[in-house]
Amino acid sequence: MTMTLRRADAITSVSLDDHVAAALSLVQQTEVCSVPLAEATGLVLADDLTAPGFLPAFDNAAMDGYAVHHADLAGTGGVPVHLPLADEIAACSTLPPPLRRGTAAPIMTGAPLPQGATAVVPIEHTLDTTAGVELPVVVPAGQHVRRRGQEHLPGDVLLGRGRLLRPVDLAVLAAAGISTAPVHRRPRVAVLGTGTELVAPGERRVDGAVHDANTTLLATLVRTYGADVTTLPPTADDRPDVLRHLVERAAATHDLVVTAGGVSAGTHEVVRLALDRRGSHFHPVAISPGAPQGLGTVAGTPLLALPGNPSAALVSCAMFVRPVVLALAGRGAAESGWTSVTLAQSLDRRPDRTRILPVLLEERGGRTLALECGSAHRLESFAAGEAIVRLEPGDHPVRAGSRVPALRL
Ligand SMILES: Nc1nc2c(c(=O)[nH]1)N[C@H]1C(S)=C(S)[C@@H](COP(=O)(O)OP(=O)(O)OC[C@H]3O[C@@H](n4cnc5c(N)ncnc54)[C@H](O)[C@@H]3O)O[C@H]1N2
């Protein structure tokens, strides 16, 4: 008996989450290196960093004014006190002489508090007199004094391993006297478009040709994930040999190679022809848009082969390239960037695949509402929106008011 099988029946698609897991299984975090603070924003700390000393390193004035012993101002029956002046203390790198009881030392913000002083009186609460300075009657001990070690003590953990370094974190390290940070090296990603029809933006387009949107799209998007990106010139559809050579060369010097186009079911699928069953495999993933995908390694370097339709390339980049780049950089799953939003309208699902849709976000009544903003097969819909939402496979629409995962683009 002869059995006919429609080709589509022979190809089982992989779930979105399984494809992400397979991609992540190829990843090893980049090695640890020490970088100057100025270059560490957006990198992940590879070790706990502890304070080498006290901060502040010495007691100092929190206000411009007068350093006093608080007890010298008390017990005058409500009459303001007049004290003679001691030498002025400015912020400098030497310690001032001790304060003699019964005197007030003019002091500047940040200057070391002289030994024997217990408080600082702000200048605007004082009056100059011929004999010195008139001071208020009651000043609590410790007023406007920043105590040694009140921010941190030697050995305190300043920042924990795994932290994504932000400018404020780097300032914390600088304030503690630390000049470099041990981080996972910024991942290096090579991006390569494909298609004989492609011409560069700015170049004259002849009939049948298409301006290359994916190289710009993928390079700029992947940079926002914190990677250094190299773009390679698009490869023609009839040159799998050239593509293989380019990908192998890129794999030797990058942590990830991303291609776009040439993965579906035609006869000129250059990426597929060059790489299928040479460390990579190609299959549909249960996602729309972005179903045709390839995945594997080239000389040990992970490769993600995305579909060529620009909206499918965009969705694939957000769903697959992004987690891989974050994992390479040592960033934990907790920082996935996905949040939950409320649907402002009912949205149809697909029974067999996850739908990814561009949406507008609107803050209303303490909730973030998601509003559909056009077809997911048009790049411009994503430009009109601010985020994508993920609708799991199902037979019935997801109702208005339901919460769904969203990722800002
Ligand atoms: N028989 C089937 N055909 C197709 C299937 C399928 O399952 N069976 N899947 C469709 C889906 S879904 C997509 S997405 C595309 C993906 O195809 P490829 O990855 O092979 O991409 P290409 O054929 O190279 O290009 C598709 C489309 O995108 C344009 N393109 C490609 N690169 C760029 C670029 N850099 N800038 C702008 N536009 C680009 C290209 O000109 C084509 O129009 O396959 C479907 N077909």
Ligand code: MOO
């Ligand atoms: O992935 Mo493709 O769904 O046609 O754009």
